[in-house]
Amino acid sequence: MGCYQELGASVEVEFDESIILWHIATDLCFYDDDDDDDGRDAGESKLKRWSSCCFCSCSDHAPTADDSHLNDVSHLPAASREISNYMLFLLVMRPFMLTASIGQIRFGDTCAETKNFFLRGDELGAARKAAEALTKVKTEINPREVKGDRSKSVLFDACRLAEQLRRLERRKRWRLVAGVWVEMLCYAAGKCRGNFHAQQLSQGGELLTVVWLLMAHFGMGDQYRVEAGHARAKLIIEN
Known part of the structure; x- marks a missing residue:
């Protein structure tokens, strides 16, 4: 979709790092989505029929009577988040099913850095507030240039990825995010x-x-x- 030069680094790292990076970035984009809550609820209801849609089609051609559904991405935020949560579940609870080298160490370091950044709440409101705080993080400087590579946390790298995704037009952003998760799911299944x-x-x-x-x-x-x-x-x- 013409974004590889800017976003390619997020999928050229180790597989477990890509999962955590895109998981956090997907959550941040989900809570920062342009649609209101009613639009999000409608998108979640469409999960029941998402298998009949062109989930990760990357073509940007003008829609016809047969493919006008390609412009409807209201189901993609919720669907992407479902796959994102599932892939993180596999990384933490079923690491033997993934080609994850130091996935649990990276996950632990990311959780530790997250706790240092804010106190995590259990309610949706608290999660949304936490996401809003993370979206305000300055992303101009590479986090590794500040903290070095001793910590394996990817929290602020994910904030940079989310910021890059938010610059994209909404339809393109969610088709891209959905496509990445489908590719990672298929890669993990095959490996x-x-x-x-x-x-x-x-x-x-x-x-x-x-x-x-x-x-x-x-x-x-x-x-x-x-x-x-x-x-x-x-x-x-x-x-």
Whole structure:
């Protein structure tokens, strides 16, 4: 969408860092969204039918009678936040399902720096107030130039990312955010080993496993290949 030069650094880092960066930035954009509360509630209700929409289409062509729904992004803030929360849940509670190197250390350092910045509330009002405080952080200076690399926190790097996203037009911003989360979800599903997917089935299963199976069905991912001499595709599960 023409934003890689400015935002590419946020997805070129380690995968766990990208998840935390985009999780915080998504939350900040969600609370700073231009729509009022009624618009947000309407967007959340559309989650029930978001699978029928072109979720992360990145084309900016003029809409026709068949694709006018591409201009409707009211469901994307809530949908993006759902995936964002789920990916952070995997990072903290199911780290074996992600290619996360020091994800829990980075998460812990980020939480510690966040607590030092403000006292976190449990209610929506408190969360919104905290988000407003973070949006006022000066982002001109790279945080690593101030604190060095001893702390693995990415809190203020995420504030910089959120500021860059807020400069985009709203429709483009949320289509971009949604597209990034779909790509990260698919990447994580494809990189998770088959035995970990199977292991979680005994505990009710994971959305990540459903995505993995859908990718295999459509011929996507490393676990899928067609061998010479065979007319049918084989699903490869490594133990």
